[in-house]
Amino acid sequence: MTRQIAVVAFAQSDHRRSTEESSEVELLMPVLHEVLGRTGLRTADIGFICSGSSDYLAGRAFSFTLALDGVGAWPPVSESHVEMDGAWALYEAWTKLLTGDADTALVYSYGKCSPGSVRDVLTRQLDPYYVAPLWPDAVALAALQAQALIDAGDTDEAALAAVGARSRADAAANPHAQRTGPLPHDDHVVRPLRTGDCPPVGDGAAAVILAAGDRARELCERPAWIRGVDHRIEAHSLGVRDLTDSPSARLAAEKAGAFERPVDTAELHAPFSSQEIVLRKALRLGDDVRVNPSGGALAANPVMAAGLIRVGEAAARIHRGESDRALAHATSGPCLQQNLVAVLEGDPR
Amino acid sequence: MPEVLKAPLVVEFPFTRSLGPVQSAFLTGLRERVVLGVRTTDGRTLVPPVEYDPVTADELRDLVEVAPTGTVTTWAWNHEPRRAQPLTTPFAWVLVRLDGADTALLHALDAPGPEAVRTGMRVRVRWAAERTGAITDIACFEPYDGPPVEPGGHTGEFADPLTGIVAPARLDYTYSPGRAQSAYLAALGERRTVGERCPACRKVYVPPRGACPTCGVATSEQVEAGPRGTVTTFCIVNIKAKNLDIEVPYVYAHIALDGADLALHARIGGIPYDQVRMGLRVEPVWTPGVRHPDHYRPTGEPDAAYDTYKELL
Ligand SMILES: [Zn+2]
Numbered sequence: 001m002t003r004q005i006a007v008v009a010f011a012q013s014d015h016r017r018s019t020e021e022s023s024e025v026e027l028l029m030p031v032l033h034e035v036l037g038r039t040g041l042r043t044a045d046i047g048f049i050c051s052g053s054s055d056y057l058a059g060r061a062f063s064f065t066l067a068l069d070g071v072g073a074w075p076p077v078s079e080s081h082v083e084m085d086g087a088w089a090l091y092e093a094w095t096k097l098l099t100g101d102a103d104t105a106l107v108y109s110y111g112k113c114s115p116g117s118v119r120d121v122l123t124r125q126l127d128p129y130y131v132a133p134l135w136p137d138a139v140a141l142a143a144l145q146a147q148a149l150i151d152a153g154d155t156d157e158a159a160l161a162a163v164g165a166r167s168r169a170d171a172a173a174n175p176h177a178q179r180t181g182p183l184p185h186d187d188h189v190v191r192p193l194r195t196g197d198c199p200p201v202g203d204g205a206a207a208v209i210l211a212a213g214d215r216a217r218e219l220c221e222r223p224a225w226i227r228g229v230d231h232r233i234e235a236h237s238l239g240v241r242d243l244t245d246s247p248s249a250r251l252a253a254e255k256a257g258a259f260e261r262p263v264d265t266a267e268l269h270a271p272f273s274s275q276e277i278v279l280r281k282a283l284r285l286g287d288d289v290r291v292n293p294s295g296g297a298l299a300a301n302p303v304m305a306a307g308l309i310r311v312g313e314a315a316a317r318i319h320r321g322e323s324d325r326a327l328a329h330a331t332s333g334p335c336l337q338q339n340l341v342a343v344l345e346g347d348p349r
Numbered sequence: 350m351p352e353v354l355k356a357p358l359v360v361e362f363p364f365t366r367s368l369g370p371v372q373s374a375f376l377t378g379l380r381e382r383v384v385l386g387v388r389t390t391d392g393r394t395l396v397p398p399v400e401y402d403p404v405t406a407d408e409l410r411d412l413v414e415v416a417p418t419g420t421v422t423t424w425a426w427n428h429e430p431r432r433a434q435p436l437t438t439p440f441a442w443v444l445v446r447l448d449g450a451d452t453a454l455l456h457a458l459d460a461p462g463p464e465a466v467r468t469g470m471r472v473r474v475r476w477a478a479e480r481t482g483a484i485t486d487i488a489c490f491e492p493y494d495g496p497p498v499e500p501g502g503h504t505g506e507f508a509d510p511l512t513g514i515v516a517p518a519r520l521d522y523t524y525s526p527g528r529a530q531s532a533y534l535a536a537l538g539e540r541r542t543v544g545e546r547c548p549a550c551r552k553v554y555v556p557p558r559g560a561c562p563t564c565g566v567a568t569s570e571q572v573e574a575g576p577r578g579t580v581t582t583f584c585i586v587n588i589k590a591k592n593l594d595i596e597v598p599y600v601y602a603h604i605a606l607d608g609a610d611l612a613l614h615a616r617i618g619g620i621p622y623d624q625v626r627m628g629l630r631v632e633p634v635w636t637p638g639v640r641h642p643d644h645y646r647p648t649g650e651p652d653a654a655y656d657t658y659k660e661l662l
Contacts, residue, residue: 020353020355020523020525021353021525021527021528022527022528022559023526023527023528023529023530023558023559024527025527025558025559025560026527026528026529026559026560026567029559029560029565029566029567032565033566043565056520058522058524059358059360059520059522059524060524066558068562069558069559069560069561069562069565070560070565071565072561072562072563072564072565072566073562073563073565074562074563114523115358115522115523115524115525116520116521116522116523117520117521119431120431120432120520120521121520124518124520128364128366128516129366129368129372129376129484129514129516130375130397130454130455130484131455131484132516132518133483133484133485133516134434134435134455134456134457134484134485135431135432135433135434136434136442136455137431140425140427140442141442143425143426143442144423144424144425144442144444144455145423146425147423147424147425147468148422148423148468151423151468188426188428190425190426190427190428190442191425191426191428191463192425192426193425235403235404236403237395237397237399237403237452238444238453238455239396239397239422239444239446239452239453239454239455240395240403240452240453243423
């Protein structure tokens with residue numbers, strides 16, 4: 001029998017355009033204290049620690065090692081890091097717990113986007129031979145996808161605007177969100193995407209605690225059981241893909257068990273409004289599914305933490321009894337190139 | 350609390366990359382105004398070409414020339430070009446399926462405005478005046494309403510193929526060291542060294558990073574350390590770094606400042622490199638106008654006893 005693993009606690013920072021007064025560890029530490037405080041655990045009680053971040057955001061090598069100071073890594077801890085969104089760190093921690101090597105795990109991630117220009121920084125993840133020398137920024141690539149959707153009749157600029165407006169209206173109830181409420185929607189950033197279709201650039205951090213079986217029940221009144229996680233990637237070259245679809249997100253969802261029973265909530269990591277259109281279709285989400293009640297990445301997109309926040313927000317709704325079965329999604333790369341899907345459930349009520 | 354410091358930080362690197370047979374042929378072809386694709390085992394032609402089929406993972410080597418004309422499959426109007434992008438005037442990003450290809454190539458389209466661009470429009474390559482074997486040898490695409498241009502049937506064999514490219518990268522940042530390190534740097538400006546004491550274990554960290562790595566709690570109580578200290582360990586550097594005007598060999602050491610519970614690292618000077626030892630007592634040497642000690646030199650005191658610094662190794 002496979003072990004059952006649950007998200008038992010979630011914490012996140014307030015996401016802000018800039019946190020220049022704080023170093024990365026200063027940004028992260030309050031979030032770590034908060035998530036540990038929710039369970040009463042201390043670092044020494046945690047079986048495995050895994051983090052996600054990227055040196056390219058701050059322009060400094062091995063920045064994650066300094067952030068580890070905020071954990072309290074003495075006596076020595078079992079620790080790992082992914083140079084990716086924290087959702088992928090959660091995947092690693094989940095597999096670690098499945099093996100039985102640990103009963104609890106702390107997963108955290110952070111992104112300080114303010115030191116550099118994220119649009120330019122993200123060009124460095126592109127094909128270095130054929131694409132990166134042209135410096136196509138993240139908004140430009142998302143705009144190509146948006147136009148492909150418009151040409152296919154899947155959306156129009158008004159429908160895209162509605163996605164952004166709904167996200168930021170929902171975010172008004174999220175005290176951590178960076179951008180809430182109505183936003184002027186007149187300026188194109190890269191046509192057809194306007195300001196309201198694009199995520200805010202900001203700094204933030206998030207952390208979750210995972211626990212296995214009975215340990216989860218001790219630490220949380222209503223654990224968010226992870227029924228499955230899977231992640232898939234598509235061909236590197238944008239020109240070989242159908243940008244109006246996301247077969248990798250669909251396959252990840254299928255392998256994670258998302259299609260076995262309906263979900264009531266979906267936290268989608270869709271930094272651009274057009275990407276929510278793609279994901280709703282790929283993940284077969286009907287109008288009865290509550291999508292991004294937190295406001296999603298259009299309200300706060302700390303790069304490298306925004307995906308983990310989707311898992312955390314979905315779990316927190318289960319903890320609070322607002323959801324029984326939720327889908328959490330994280331993405332990475334241009335135009336939804338990589339996709340991770342987790343399915344979370346609460347015990348029957 | 351002193352003002353939080355900020356400074357520009359530029360990260361620049363010339364990435365040197367080797368090319369396999371397919372990428373070599375494609376980029377050499379651009380230099381010679383020839384666009385090559387690669388044929389898959391099921392008969393599709395991929396442009397730009399790859400070495401392995403993204404669907405079947407078959408190894409691909411069958412190069413085939415395609416036309417310099419094609420069709421826009423999707424586009425996005427970029428009214429504010431950014432640094433290093435293909436054109437400095439407003440342009441469209443486009444995916445273009447060249448005639449003879451089954452997949453699309455990303456590039457820029459020079460057009461007067463977004464009204465002049467649509468999916469399905471016909472375009473052709475505008476070659477760069479000087480070509481080196483890079484994707485930027487295609488300066489951009491331009492609108493084209495003439496007949497399709499027949500490809501020349503090039504096989505991808507070139508007399509002097511490229512074997513590698515150098516791709517320069519530059520990213521600009523504004524570095525801000527945060528509260529704890531700003532305070533440290535501000536004190537250094539007054540030739541003082543301040544650390545922070547952990548409220549839990551009482552250890553003093555120099556330089557402070559805002560957290561105790563042992564306890565995982567914030568540090569805030571400032572404590573002055575040094576200026577003298579003890580060499581806890583060291584290494585002898587024998588290779589001269591680029592742009593460094595220090596003669597090799599020289600010694601780089603961990604130095605436990607008096608009153609600190611963590612060693613910082615700095616260069617040791619004023620003593621032959623082969624006479625530096627664990628326990629050596631040292632003090633900072635400041636150069637006018639520089640914000641940090643240039644190096645540390647012996648104080649002339651007797652060496653510190655091992656027991657006084659063994660916990661700091
Ligand atoms: Zn301490």
